[in-house]
Amino acid sequence: MAGPDFDAEIKQLQATLSSIEKVLDLDAMREEIAALGEQVAAPDLWDDQANATRVTGRLSALQGELERFTGLHSRVEDLGVLVELAEEEGDADSLAEAETELGRLTKSVEALEVRTLLSGEYDEREALITIRSGAGGVDAADFAEMLLRMYTRWAEQHKYPVEVFDTSYAEEAGLKSATFAVHAPYAYGTLSVEGGTHRLVRISPFDNQGRRQTSFAAVEVVPVLEQTDDIDIPDEEVRVDVYRSSGPGGQSVNTTDSAVRLTHIPTGTVVSCQNEKSQLQNKASAMVILKAKLLALKKAEERAQLDALRGDATSSWGDQMRNYVLNPYQMVKDLRTGYEVGNPQSVFDGDIDGFIEAGIRWRREAEKADAN
Missing domain, CATH: 3.30.70.1660 (Alpha-Beta Plaits)
Structure with a gap:
């Protein structure tokens, strides 16, 4: 049975990630993370516990979202390198590993893509x-x-x-x-x-x-x-x-x-x-x-x-x-x-x-x- 078309599959993942990046607006996300980081560093943060909980929770969640995207982006790039080396050396084991990783990545990127479907008036809220x-x-x-x-x-x-x-x-x-x-x-x-x-x-x-x-x-x-x-x-x-x-x-x-x-x-x-x-x-x-x-x-x-x-x-x-x-x-x-x-x-x-x-x-x- 023929294996996957790695080149086409990887290009599709990269295109999907590019679309997701536009929707998530990573630059705005990084700016908000920086602003929240300054608030967390303030010595009087916990004088208002409710606000402190909100700020630290928001910061943690945004950092997690950013890490999720950048992590997937890095894994797609790494997959391309793995496939290129495996094909050059005729390494069947590495190609099998790449196929497994491709399946995992496709599932993860599809899950992240769902975020782009959330456009309701209150969807971005907690x-x-x-x-x-x-x-x-x-x-x-x-x-x-x-x-x-x-x-x-x-x-x-x-x-x-x-x-x-x-x-x-x-x-x-x-x-x-x-x-x-x-x-x-x-x-x-x-x-x-x-x-x-x-x-x-x-x-x-x-x-x-x-x-x-x-x-x-x-x-x-x-x-x-x-x-x-x-x-x-x-x-x-x-x-x-x-x-x-x-x-x-x-x-x-x-x-x-x-x-x-x-x-x-x-x-x-x-x-x-x-x-x-x-x-x-x-x-x-x-x-x-x-x-x-x-x-x-x-x-x-x-x-x-x-x-x-x-x-x-x-x-x-x-x-x-x-x-x-x-x-x-x-x-x-x-x-x-x-x-x-x-x-x-x-x-x-x-x-x-x-x-x-x-x-x-x-x-x-x-x-x-x-x-x-």
Whole structure:
């Protein structure tokens, strides 16, 4: 069987990287990295912890993005050198190594190319994700915790900082809900395709008769707001409740009423935060979440398309967007794109890039179809 046309394949990779470079605007990225570096070096940076966390998180994420691109660019150049030397010397082993590297590079460049498809109004923002257990009792609560671990593992693999704002534990096991932020450029555009209802089928570890159980969890993704966003919430429209933070099994993890719950009276939107030590910090974080969710509602009303920012997250039969099947066979399948893998454990360990990339491409095609 003939091997790949290395010359044509490498030229295609270089052309794709050139297109990606224009979209990413690496010069602007380097300028922002330099400016953030100066802020990080300031001796008073940590006087404002919230700002310090934002600055250091943004710097880390941008550096990671730049290293990702430059690393791929270097690997493509190295591949060209490897192929040239191998062909000159008739080295079959080196050519086989080059073919393997070509496959890995093609996959990595395609993954980076997906970034160029993120052109929505808020796609470049950081993301706020809320996971809620749905139908399925304790299995659903356990599934919600599995999804939280999946997304945090994914973020860790990409070196994206994660900030957990609130975790509401179920009585027996797992989570009723959790809200967290992923601090990275384009985190919202990337993760917004994860919004919707996720369905798990497995032999329940909580059923002493070993029966198969179907459970659901809802994932909601909204963009983090910036100060320039026009979301004004009058004080009289927000009810503030304070309570003690709680951990697994309902145990109290704080001796003071530091946890905060905010209710936006006109819309009934409720958010809470209990992961900071002080009531003021929790209130500030809860307000960030509330504004983000109200922005999602505002934009949804303007466009009459709720799914555009929030996803269909009713968490029950008939509306799931992805199935995770552990029994009677092993499969994770996205019902919108048809993308599937036969190793659920790798997915729960954070290997979800394939699903995200397929979702972004699917969404772009759907937008094109709608435009026509």
